[in-house]
Amino acid sequence: MSKNRVSRRQFLSYTIMGVGGFMASGTIMPMLRFAVDPVLQKEGEGDFTATPQKVDELTETPVRVDYTIVDREDGWYKSDESYSAWVYKEGDKVIALSPVCKHLGCTVNWGGDKNHPDQFFCPCHDGRYYKNGDNVKGTPPIGPLDEYLVMEKDGYVYLGGTTPNTLV
Amino acid sequence: MNWNSKDLDTYFQQKEYIDTLLVPLLKIDTTPEQLKASTSSTEFLMHLSNFIETQFKGRMMVMPPFTYTQSTSLNEMGEVLQKDLQQLEFKHIFYLTTDREWTDVETYGEMIWIPSIPLESMDKQLRQTIIEDQLRQVLPTLTKKWTGE
Incomplete structure (x- = not known):
């Protein structure tokens, strides 16, 4: 018989403490986990989507880039959604503008109006925008075209969400 | 604009700008040998009208397609549409269809007939290009009306 015999009382209290501790940790751990969650978040690329446009093929003339977000989830409904952007280079910076007219949401085209070949043109109500997206005063649009967040990766243009125009 | 309540609210606010109605006319042919062609042209018409809408x-207000089967009398249907759609306060009304028979029917507004192209076997990229090409066919009709008055 060793000296430090465990009494029945001790054995029970150890057991209860053990089980109690285990249960308490079961509730506290997730709380801690949630509290520090932002720190554990991986540095991701955010919601950038690859486009088929190569960066070095871009010029100062805007080109239309079509891309698709595959498996976009809207509740239980999954779908592929197609988007477009007008992309051009200014110096080394890649600029991507949204083709959605700020007036009533039609699709604008670069050089769509013969009289103004270096402007964006909205065919619906003859709205026009300068190359940086600024709306031409006196035409229906009330604000500049939105800008896409742009990222370059492996020589291709990646596009993120839209932000209000920062070039104007 | 689509024919839903959210877009309709925008329409009420911006009535002066939204002056055009697009009515797709969709034929469902139930004869067995025409089924495949019928589904194919349905797809085509829906893709095209969606693209025009964006x-x-x-x-433009794009209506849900008016659907009919092969025995429907187009003269009668055209007459009814003519009577009812005139009540809407759109300056221009365009009909969009792949059914050739509509070209002989008198309607209130402009009839745009476009032959159907089977899109189902194409990949996305090609399909998009085809639809854009088709829109380019339609465009002169639209702009002529829009700028003509």
């Missing part, structure tokens, strides 16, 4: 959202 391009001209701010000027």
